[in-house]
Amino acid sequence: MSLQLITPPALEPVTLDEAKAHLKVDTADDDALIATLIAAARTRAEWHCGRAFITQAWILWLDCWPGDGEIEIPLPPLQAVSAITTYARDGSPGTLDPLTYTVDAASQPGRVVLACAAVPPLANLRRINAIAVAFSAGYGTTESSVPAPIREAILEIVAELYANRGDAAATPSPAALALLAPYRMLKL
Numbered sequence: 433m434s435l436q437l438i439t440p441p442a443l444e445p446v447t448l449d450e451a452k453a454h455l456k457v458d459t460a461d462d463d464a465l466i467a468t469l470i471a472a473a474r475t476r477a478e479w480h481c482g483r484a485f486i487t488q489a490w491i492l493w494l495d496c497w498p499g500d501g502e503i504e505i506p507l508p509p510l511q512a513v514s515a516i517t518t519y520a521r522d523g524s525p526g527t528l529d530p531l532t533y534t535v536d537a538a539s540q541p542g543r544v545v546l547a548c549a550a551v552p553p554l555a556n557l558r559r560i561n562a563i564a565v566a567f568s569a570g571y572g573t574t575e576s577s578v579p580a581p582i583r584e585a586i587l588e589i590v591a592e593l594y595a596n597r598g599d600a601a602a603t604p605s606p607a608a609l610a611l612l613a614p615y616r617m618l619k620l
Contacts, residue, residue, distance in 0.1 A: 434493045434561075435506065441486035441570070444470045445578040446586045454587040455594055466594065473589035476604065477582060482617035483508055484569035485578045494563040497552040503544040503565060508617065510535070510542025511568040518553045519562050528553065541617065542567075585611035 444467075451466050452458070478485055484507040492505060505513070513535045516528040532550040536543045544565065546552055553563070571577040588608035604612075 433495075436491040436493065437488065438491055438566070439489035441474075441484075441488050442573065443486060443575065444474055444586075445485050445575050445583050446470050446474070446590070447575060450583075451587060451590050455591055462594075465597070466590070469590045469593045469597075470586070472593060473586045476589055477586050477608075477612055478507075480604070480609070481582075481612055481615045482506065483615060485571055485582060486575075487511065487568055487570035487573045489514075489566070489568050492565040492567065493561045494565070495560050496557065496562060497546075497554060501546040501552055503563075505542040505544065505565065505567055505569075507569040508540040508542060509569060509571060510537040510540075511570060512537065513542075513544055513565060513567045515564075515566045516544065517564045517566070519558050519564070520556050521558050523558065526553075542569075579615065581611040582615060585609075 448463060448467055448470065451470050452463075455466065457466065474485060484490075490507065492503070494503065497503070516533065518526050518528065520526065532547050534545050534547060536545065557563070571579065575583070585604075585608045588611065589604050592603075592605060592608070
């Protein structure tokens, strides 16, 4: 299994003005740096939580259809599965009929389950990256779609990165990690 980012978030969960206010910066001298730190903080927080915050498009690559007929889609919250493509041994693609599977976007993580009468696509598939599940994930397309504690954690991480720029990599503070804790995906 591997993930391929197709369309990154169109914007960040925290604006430059919000970050500058949080940092108490009132000049434009560090705007480019702060914008870069916002993206780095969002990426770090997404990785920590195992989630997508702002809408983004991905492809989940699988070598075969799981034996239980269920594909777990990482990076909740799942918004939609746009297509499931299989690749034959000769590399030719085929698209699964959406009527042969059900998308469960309510679960976290989301999942795709074969319909009761559907037969899993197993025959004549190439050995690696035989199935591509195209999906979109994230809380929404605007900053306000992202839960406030996540946005605050990103601001805290930006502050740590800004204060420690040029030094060794800053680790998120316990306060930032506590804000992210309820959103972290854990395997039980």
